[in-house]
Amino acid sequence: MKDESGAALLIVTIVSVLLALLGMSMIFDSMTEFSMSNELENQKKARVNAEAGYSAQKDALRVGNLTALLQSTTLVPRYMNYPVPTPGTTADDYFQRTPIAPLEAMNIDFENPPTRMATLTVNGFLTPGDGVSLGDGGRYWAKISDNDDGDGDLTSDVDGIVYLRALGIQRIGAGQMTTYGGTVKNSVGIIEGVLKRDKTLELNSSFTIYGPDALPSSGTNLFAGAAFEIDGYDHPTMTLADLVAGDDVHTTDADGDGFPDDTAGIDAIFDDPGGADGETLRNTINDDLTVGQANNVLGNQSDYGGTPSLRDGTDVVRNDPNPDARNLFDATYLMGFISKTSAVADLKLPDGTNYAGNNIGSDAAPQITYCAGDCRLGGSASGAGILIVRGRLRFQAAFAYHGLILVVGEGDFDMSGSNVGILGGLFVARTIDNGDGTWSYGTPSFTVAGNSNFYFQATGVGMGFGLLPLKRLTWREVFPALDPPY
């Protein structure tokens, strides 16, 4: 009977071993599958984190001066000793686009980082040096870098084009397993976009008017009285408060090249190759100015030797190194641009709005204001950003505006009752719908009177069109094979 007991034990043991092997095999397979699922999921999360960072920072770039951002520096911790390409090589150009080294992105636990080896000073960072935590092990970094825009300086933007790269990571979570033999890693995703700021409206004067000729908006003259001032010198340090206070601090050489800036009080523009260009318009304006009024039109450039600072600015636009400037000649492009801008306006006003007494943005919070038709601004109020009016714009009383004003569509601007004015730039053009999806330019109307002041400010104009979203030229997911090896 003892032998019988032994046989039972043997059978039970064999069965137990077989079942244990079977169980272990199933557990092993399940663990492998679990690990692979985790990695696929984390890979997706890392890409989504990178996309989130890309979108957030693309939007944040709206209000940024690209050159200032390229020149800004951020301290970025370096945790690992990784190989770097030789500075100045093509490989280095690409390496510099990525916010942090991919090797660090894959390995470091950024929630509990190790002691840093060094701190790098990096240009163009849009996020803190240790990234933006998205919670649950997600994090992203983003930076911009300049394209080769011909100036040999990767911290200065000339053409409005920059690269934006966002790197997202997803740390493997607690309780998750990896197929890396137990070493915890991050999944990494990189998104790159080439973005362009549309610089069509980078004006060169305090008052730019486009058309074959001009008509008075109210009364019988374009100008009335001699209390207004149209000042085409640059006023880089002036603020909205200075404008309201009547302080006028200008410079004749804002770019510091030793020559007077290429700016004027009034630019008359009309693209008529082989014809008169803006001469007819310029002559009409000049003929309307009395001697006393002409002395109030100031600036660096003039077709009349001094005052008025009035010129046919067509060739200035035509020969502008800014490639977008010539878009101004195309009414269809301009109206398309206006139409897109209206889609992202912070404030939309219907035709016939009397918005006197209301503020429309401030220096601290500039905004896009779009009026679908006639609009009246006035009272002791102010605004900042970009203002687009499709109908007639009446500027009255103590209203002050800092930024860029576009009066297009009807192209009718009446400043006869204003006693403060504009710091930045004003563009007036009448556009006519051809009915076939295209537009052409007509004859605009304006009246300048009262104590109106127009102070040109290049940065104010830039602040205005800088509120518009950047144009996306390209979007791609970057994987190792797309960057040159080093």
Add this chain to the structure above:
Amino acid sequence: MNPSRAFFNTCSRGFTLAEIVIANAVLVVAAGAIFSVFYQSQHSLKSQQDILEVTQQARAAMLQVSSYLRQAGNDPEGYLRDNNIPPIELLGTNYIRINSDITGAVPAASAEPLDAAGNPDGTLDNLYERVEVRYDASQECLHLDIGYGEDVVAENLSFDFTFLDINGNVTANEDDIVRVHIEVVAETEDLHPLTEEVQSITLQSEVMLRSRSFDVFAN
């Protein structure tokens, strides 16, 4: 008589035929039951392995194809626009070519030839820029060609594209495609031991072409 001796004397008389037959029968029944459990378990394991394998294949295929589709139509230099090349060419049933200028060819830092790297260069000559995806229904496999030649990336599955326009309607017009709905149904080769049916897993995804996404300032 010594009691223990008496016991052995009693035992030494041997087993009766009936005892042996009964013992063998019990053993056969027990062994059969154990073998049956083991057999079932093995099939179950095999079945699980099969479904895991096809699931991973389907996921990998979905991931790869989605990644290429997202970038379809990337055209910073205007090459596709100037040559009237759509982001996605419909070459046949579930046979597409994904066109995107996403890279260029910059000099290699190493001695190794560089197939593709750098910024988009206004051509579709580099790897990853003309990606062909073809589902072979007769072989139930998915082929991918990134520029090296066609490779099978997944087997035992059905793969179905549905092309959608900006309003979400199905379209066969290449120029109207804004989104692509992908459905992958992966099936195991062997039948499930208990249900004796083919096991399958279905994955669905909808990919927005970034070059066609709603962005009023894009292009």
